[in-house]
Amino acid sequence: MHITSTKNPQIKHLKQLQSKSKLRVDENSFVIEGVREIEMALTHHYHIVKVFIAEDFYQADLKFEEHTQVIRISSNVYQHLAYRSSTEGIVALCKSPKHNLSHFKTHAENPLVLVLESPEKPGNIGAILRTVDAAKLDAVMIADPKTDLYNPNTIRASLGAVFSNSIVLGSSDEIYEFLNDNSFNMYSATLQNSNSYLSENYKTKTAFIMGSEAYGLTTFWRQKPNIQAINIPMKGQIDSMNLSVSSAILIFEALRQRESIV
Amino acid sequence: MHITSTKNPQIKHLKQLQSKSKLRVDENSFVIEGVREIEMALTHHYHIVKVFIAEDFYQADLKFEEHTQVIRISSNVYQHLAYRSSTEGIVALCKSPKHNLSHFKTHAENPLVLVLESPEKPGNIGAILRTVDAAKLDAVMIADPKTDLYNPNTIRASLGAVFSNSIVLGSSDEIYEFLNDNSFNMYSATLQNSNSYLSENYKTKTAFIMGSEAYGLTTFWRQKPNIQAINIPMKGQIDSMNLSVSSAILIFEALRQRESIV
Structure with missing residues (x-):
């Protein structure tokens, strides 16, 4: 799959998760940006549902679990998503674990x-x-x-x-x-x-x-x-x-x- | 003096000083918001050039030096100036001291x-x-x-x-x-x-x-x-x-x- 439009529903959903705390809590989901952060989440067995990769920017070589869906996105979609001014080319949708x-x-x-x-x-x-x-x-x-x-x-x-x-x-x-x-x-x-x-x-x-x-x-x-x-x-x-x-x-x-x- | 327009040149100047670091450095001046902060500046003998007071909000009773010009502003001008969501009703224009x-x-x-x-x-x-x-x-x-x-x-x-x-x-x-x-x-x-x-x-x-x-x-x-x-x-x-x-x-x-x- 290759998403090239910022109007794609998955992209809109990610944007909302980034800005809406209530949605994150309701869906037990959140967004991770940055290679280092995603790597930490992987190391600690967080459940990463999907990763969105902009190939023009992405230089790392992260290994994902089989259940993780990898989706290609265009540069403009990545720049629309990137919350900070990073150029690492990757954003992940992740499940929140229980913290009871x-x-x-x-x-x-x-x-x-x-x-x-x-x-x-x-x-x-x-x-x-x-x-x-x-x-x-x-x-x-x-x-x-x-x-x-x-x-x-x-x-x-x-x-x-x-x-x-x-x-x-x-x-x-x-x-x-x-x-x-x-x-x-x-x-x-x-x-x-x-x-x-x-x-x-x-x-x-x-x-x-x-x-x-x-x-x-x-x-x-x-x-x-x-x-x-x-x-x-x-x-x-x-x-x-x-x-x-x-x-x-x-x-x-x-x-x-x-x-x-x- | 009572300023009621956000287009007043003094108010425009304050807004610029709040956002432009270069202007602050060039003019050796900056803006202080909040009663507690202005009080600290007074205690430590900072040179406060002017204070802008919105009487609808201002509850404190700060004592200024004689050289400090006190200017009344309307509530809407204050809200235009207030950088943080405070309702303390006072903003000061202050000179930066030497830090050599x-x-x-x-x-x-x-x-x-x-x-x-x-x-x-x-x-x-x-x-x-x-x-x-x-x-x-x-x-x-x-x-x-x-x-x-x-x-x-x-x-x-x-x-x-x-x-x-x-x-x-x-x-x-x-x-x-x-x-x-x-x-x-x-x-x-x-x-x-x-x-x-x-x-x-x-x-x-x-x-x-x-x-x-x-x-x-x-x-x-x-x-x-x-x-x-x-x-x-x-x-x-x-x-x-x-x-x-x-x-x-x-x-x-x-x-x-x-x-x-x-």
Whole structure:
């Protein structure tokens, strides 16, 4: 098959999936752009339904599963689809896997997980996913998600780390219950009644819990008696740091203490 | 004065300053939006030439210098100007100060500075400026800048930290010479021939040197024999973290060693 018109229904559908979060959620499908990102999705056994290849641009040599349909598209169709100004010549239609807590498994004796409550900015989420990949955390758990995980900006900002990480999506209730039942030491990033992050020990089962960019943590997390509030002491005039920055400072302090990266 | 038309030359000029980096640089002027950001600029003695206030929205009570001209604008003019979806009712025209190295002074015995070579993304630069503010670094030095410091997205992402920090703009040559002449211990974030960042000591005069998001450090910085290359060990599949994230991990490790934040 060779698609040469931007009005082709499959192309229109891809465009809609790129821009409409609700459609992505309803159809459990999303679009991946870029060789590196598609390669990451392949490595991590994502179900790629179709790939659209513009032969004038495509230089890579990705190997797809048998079930993946390969469709040729003309340069103008590719340029119409390309969300970023890349010339890699490939776009994929991919199925979203389940991210339920029930699918989460870890063999680590002392898992380290990051909980994000309703993060909103795809750029932040992507940056955090890169950090989580680098730190090889056991999971990142998104509580009460507000932003679709497979937003094109998240995929792009994550450089594909959205595919390599173990990601859980769930309600705050179920994530809290899981952490509690599994005896995690929980630390919430909050200013009120908190200790310096440097005064705590993160060597055993640890969960860091971070609020949203604009509102911080809700009372749900702030009022749990068995969660220790911690802060990153700040000496300037702004009273907060970027969410991906504070997450990284906590995560890498935990790694330092665990000496696994020295 | 009360401006009610979006075609007013002053309003057109503001719009151009918001979108045209070259014009900002040529005129040493830029636009600030938001009460908090304008307040930060006032606190740090920025020269605010004019403020444009929409009385239907404006609730704050900022005190301006005598030289600042206050101009009333109608709601429709304000909404035409408002770069972000805020309803704070105020926009300021501000002069950029000099950021030359010759203006940089510190009384710290062991200054800690961050050097960024040609960072490009306003969102990253803004996030880094928030970190630099929180850590109260002695300076952030932008070598061979590519992105205008007063880009509206940088101001916004910095939450006003662009006004609170000591910022130097200069060539890589002059910044290196300054650090060398002043016997800074220099650490470049590079993978090649590098030590783990946890194995170095940052308690004396320290400069961290970070490359751009897309290209890392140029050979100018990588080939200096008296700069120690350091890396943040990464265990995942992506070989890099976001620039604002890696900068923060290094900075907060230095603070931890200096014990100034415990």
